[in-house]
Amino acid sequence: MSTTTSTAPGVGRDDLARLAEHWAEPRSLRAWLTTVDHKKIGRRYLVTAAFFFVLAGLSALVMRTQLARPESGVVSPQEYNQLFTMHGTAMIFLFATPMLFGFGNFLVPLMIGSRDMAFPRLNAFGYWVFLFAGLFMWASLPFGAAPNNGWFAYAPLNQVQHNPGLHMDVYALGLLFLGISTTAGAINFIVTALKLRAPGMSLNRVPLFVWAIVATAFMVVFALPALNADNAMLFFDRRFGTHFFDPSGGGNVLLWQHLFWIFGHPDVYIIVLPALGIVSAVLPAFTRRGVVAYSLIVLSIVAIAIISFGVWVHHMFATGLPQLSYSFFSAASTVITIPSGIQIFAWLATMLLGRLVLRVPLLFVIGFVVTFVLGGVTGAMFAVTAFDQQVTDSYFVVAHFHYVLIGGAVFPMLAGIYYWLPKITGRMYHEGLGRWAFWLAFTGMHVTFFPMHLTGLFGMPRRVYTYRSEPGWDGWSLVSTVGSYLLALGLLLVLVGVVHAVRRGRPAPADPWEGDSLEWSTASPPEPYNFPVIPRVHSLHPTWDARTVESTTTGATADRVLSEGRRTLFTSELDARTERAVEMPEPSFKPLVLAGALLVFFTAMLLAAYPIAVLAVLVVAATIAAWLWPSRRPDEELGLAS
Amino acid sequence: MTDRGGVVAAATGVAALTTEEPVGRPAGWWGMVMFVATEATLFACLLGSYFYLRFQFGPQWPPGGVDKPKLLIPLLMTAVLVPSSLPVVWAEHGIRRGRRGRLRAGLAATLVLGLTFLALLAIEYAEDLKHFTMTTDVYGSLFYLITGFHGLHVLVGLTMIGWLLAASLRGGSFGSHRHERVRNAAIYWHFVDAVWVAILFTIYLSPRL
Numbered sequence: 124m125s126t127t128t129s130t131a132p133g134v135g136r137d138d139l140a141r142l143a144e145h146w147a148e149p150r151s152l153r154a155w156l157t158t159v160d161h162k163k164i165g166r167r168y169l170v171t172a173a174f175f176f177v178l179a180g181l182s183a184l185v186m187r188t189q190l191a192r193p194e195s196g197v198v199s200p201q202e203y204n205q206l207f208t209m210h211g212t213a214m215i216f217l218f219a220t221p222m223l224f225g226f227g228n229f230l231v232p233l234m235i236g237s238r239d240m241a242f243p244r245l246n247a248f249g250y251w252v253f254l255f256a257g258l259f260m261w262a263s264l265p266f267g268a269a270p271n272n273g274w275f276a277y278a279p280l281n282q283v284q285h286n287p288g289l290h291m292d293v294y295a296l297g298l299l300f301l302g303i304s305t306t307a308g309a310i311n312f313i314v315t316a317l318k319l320r321a322p323g324m325s326l327n328r329v330p331l332f333v334w335a336i337v338a339t340a341f342m343v344v345f346a347l348p349a350l351n352a353d354n355a356m357l358f359f360d361r362r363f364g365t366h367f368f369d370p371s372g373g374g375n376v377l378l379w380q381h382l383f384w385i386f387g388h389p390d391v392y393i394i395v396l397p398a399l400g401i402v403s404a405v406l407p408a409f410t411r412r413g414v415v416a417y418s419l420i421v422l423s424i425v426a427i428a429i430i431s432f433g434v435w436v437h438h439m440f441a442t443g444l445p446q447l448s449y450s451f452f453s454a455a456s457t458v459i460t461i462p463s464g465i466q467i468f469a470w471l472a473t474m475l476l477g478r479l480v481l482r483v484p485l486l487f488v489i490g491f492v493v494t495f496v497l498g499g500v501t502g503a504m505f506a507v508t509a510f511d512q513q514v515t516d517s518y519f520v521v522a523h524f525h526y527v528l529i530g531g532a533v534f535p536m537l538a539g540i541y542y543w544l545p546k547i548t549g550r551m552y553h554e555g556l557g558r559w560a561f562w563l564a565f566t567g568m569h570v571t572f573f574p575m576h577l578t579g580l581f582g583m584p585r586r587v588y589t590y591r592s593e594p595g596w597d598g599w600s601l602v603s604t605v606g607s608y609l610l611a612l613g614l615l616l617v618l619v620g621v622v623h624a625v626r627r628g629r630p631a632p633a634d635p636w637e638g639d640s641l642e643w644s645t646a647s648p649p650e651p652y653n654f655p656v657i658p659r660v661h662s663l664h665p666t667w668d669a670r671t672v673e674s675t676t677t678g679a680t681a682d683r684v685l686s687e688g689r690r691t692l693f694t695s696e697l698d699a700r701t702e703r704a705v706e707m708p709e710p711s712f713k714p715l716v717l718a719g720a721l722l723v724f725f726t727a728m729l730l731a732a733y734p735i736a737v738l739a740v741l742v743v744a745a746t747i748a749a750w751l752w753p754s755r756r757p758d759e760e761l762g763l764a765s
Numbered sequence: 766m767t768d769r770g771g772v773v774a775a776a777t778g779v780a781a782l783t784t785e786e787p788v789g790r791p792a793g794w795w796g797m798v799m800f801v802a803t804e805a806t807l808f809a810c811l812l813g814s815y816f817y818l819r820f821q822f823g824p825q826w827p828p829g830g831v832d833k834p835k836l837l838i839p840l841l842m843t844a845v846l847v848p849s850s851l852p853v854v855w856a857e858h859g860i861r862r863g864r865r866g867r868l869r870a871g872l873a874a875t876l877v878l879g880l881t882f883l884a885l886l887a888i889e890y891a892e893d894l895k896h897f898t899m900t901t902d903v904y905g906s907l908f909y910l911i912t913g914f915h916g917l918h919v920l921v922g923l924t925m926i927g928w929l930l931a932a933s934l935r936g937g938s939f940g941s942h943r944h945e946r947v948r949n950a951a952i953y954w955h956f957v958d959a960v961w962v963a964i965l966f967t968i969y970l971s972p973r974l
Contacts, residue, residue: 241792310799344799348807352814356910365899365906367814373828373903378814385810565810587797600787695789702789750929 146651159243165229172222179213191604211274231673233642238691251718252304260297270294278368278379309343312350323660335400346389386437398535408636410477423462428490456506483557487538494530519579548626564613570606574599639664851880
């Protein structure tokens with residue numbers, strides 16, 4: 124079923140040589156700094172997000188060590204506040220979303236049969252901004268100036284009169300900076316999936332993972348501005364004395380929460396949806412059949428993306444809002460379980476009807492189903508206002524969202540790492556190491572977070588740096604701490620497994636799993652131009668479909684090889700009919716320069732060096748102007764090229 | 766927005782695909798529409814915050830003895846900004862027919878109208894700052910944040926228009942297919958216009974209702 128592409132029949136040797144020449148990126152520092160290749164950028168996203176994951180995970184281990192025993196003094200309250208804030212902020216903003224963007228960057232063009240993203244240089248820019256914004260935020264920790272008010276940064280505690288120092292300025296500016304990257308990435312995903320799909324990949328043949336990424340990208344476009352508005356107002360309040368969240372000047376502290384959760388609840392699905400997309404992508408290879416109920420899953424992805432904007436107040440049931448709003452948001456929060464349930468049942472049906480191949484990726488998928496369902500059940504409990512008011516701000520909440528986020532996002536990501544490692548690195552992973560990693564991580568996860576349901580019901584508040592032993596929280600807290608070390612060990616083994624694969628793994632064939640989507644029709648790792656021949660898609664499972672496979676090996680017409688330049692094919696939005704060939708941009712320093720100028724701007728704003736900030740804005744404007752300046756031959760000439 | 770807008774017939778096989786007016790929307794168009802969508806949501810959040818804070822505040826609005834906003838300058842600003850969308854459309858139609866003169870004239874007209882708008886905003890600020898500032902109370906905070914943010918967007922739009930004007934003055938390099946960029950800048954400019962109408966209603970008219 125798989126194809127070998129190094130000698131794709133139908134493509135002449137000189138065609139391949141020309142393609143390689145047009146898309147070549149030599150191994151040099153210059154190429155490293157200027158690359159616009161979506162595969163390299165995707166890998167960078169994955170590695171950088173994993174790095175921030177390790178930092179955030181270590182913060183968590185320190186916290187668990189502190190909480191292992193009552194009244195211990197491993198860290199001071201001030202340090203603890205910074206640790207739990209950076210843990211949450213980094214896990215949500217610097218790990219979960221960028222990690223999934225990393226998968227998306229690497230996979231979306233390969234899955235839809237394109238040679239790159241729609242805006243490759245914007246893509247490179249997005250990565251550099253993500254890297255710089257992440258370093259910007261973490262760099263505050265050694266100075267004791269890290270954000271210290273929780274990842275939700277509630278008012279009035281985020282106001283300068285209650286929280287002096289740079290802490291929350293780092294938060295506001297860091298997230299505004301990072302938001303540029305996330306927005307740019309999201310727009311890029313939407314346009315790529317709309318315009319760059321291979322001929323024949325109509326909307327009903329788009330892989331579920333790509334659907335999930337596109338739905339996520341739409342949610343980013345419409346949810347992130349709320350957070351940006353919030354943070355802009357926060358920064359103005361703190362630095363320039365405005366009164367948005369300050370009641371003494373007529374402001375309102377609840378405005379912060381409304382805007383934060385208008386962003387924050389969709390963000391839960393911004394994290395979970397692409398992870399669910401990974402599950403839908405992994406399952407066919409290990410059940411030997413397509414995922415059941417494709418259309419229903421697509422509809423439920425879209426439904427989740429829409430309904431998630433109507434549930435934010437369930438984070439605010441304890442704030443004293445009008446009763447009517449409780450009823451509405453309670454109902455919406457219950458309704459959103461339906462599309463989530465549809466997907467779960469579709470996957471269960473796929474596994475029941477398929478022939479299971481119990482490799483590591485499938486283990487993580489099964490671990491995901493178990494854990495995510497438990498987290499979903501406690502989620503439905505929160506939709507009941509009375510119950511929510513009882514357990515809110517207790518460890519029960521901590522247990523719930525770690526079940527959802529580790530179960531619903533981290534486990535699918537780990538499944539994805541093992542599944543696509545051969546494609547990304549060209550090497551197979553060690554199965555035994557992978558199994559150990561799974562069982563340790565799975566056991567550790569449940570040992571850590573299940574007891575938190577109990578400590579929460581016993582009344583232990585979250586975010587406290589220590590506690591007394593009288594209420595009987597200490598036994599279960601110790602169990603949680605032991606579990607967290609098991610979990611960390613499991614995750615360490617994942618890392619060991621990846622390093623082992625890169626160093627010692629046996630070379631991977633193009634299609635080790637007999638997967639059903641287009642990325643398996645190219646070499647492992649793919650050539651810089653991805654596909655020697657742009658495939659023509661005839662079904663939902665292109666690499667299982669003889670006609671599609673044939674289209675990549677024979678009958679390679681000039682309009683699908685496009686070897687005359689750095690080109691890819693644009694198709695129509697709905698039914699993917701061929702429209703035109705488009706010249707893709709060359710590598711460039713400008714994305715890096717632009718991101719660097721923005722880093723200078725945000726650092727200058729943080730340190731109140733406003734003249735430097737103004738200077739940086741001018742550099743930003745000049746770079747963008749130069750970036751877009753028409754320097755190539757006039758298009759009319761290209762239009763006549765033979 | 767890095768789309769080069771280049772329509773190329775890569776090989777004889779796709780020569781038929783290269784038409785004067787491409788069938789589908791180009792990538793740059795989608796990119797700009799999505800960018801405008803996210804920016805529009807940002808303004809929706811800001812204007813929503815305005816009404817939220819206003820109704821949480823109480824019946825007296827603006828508070829603290831500040832007069833209701835005067836309408837003369839804002840209406841003048843509207844009279845300048847809203848019609849400024851027309852010369853952009855005119856310029857875009859012009860370059861589609863390869864008429865660079867119309868492109869330049871249209872862009873220049875928009876540039877003048879946009880700069881007039883910013884000058885009027887400066888006059889408005891100079892008058893208002895005598896009575897209240899950003900730090901006076903939450904009304905001042907909202908007033909200056911929202912109008913200031915919009916002014917910033919006008920500036921960004923004018924930068925785009927100015928860039929296009931400069932690029933079109935550099936002869937030869939601004940082919941007829943570059944009209945995609947004019948169209949993208951036009952979308953942004955229409956958006957800046959539309960947001961202004963929402964701001965006119967929210968900031969200047971709604972306190973008088």
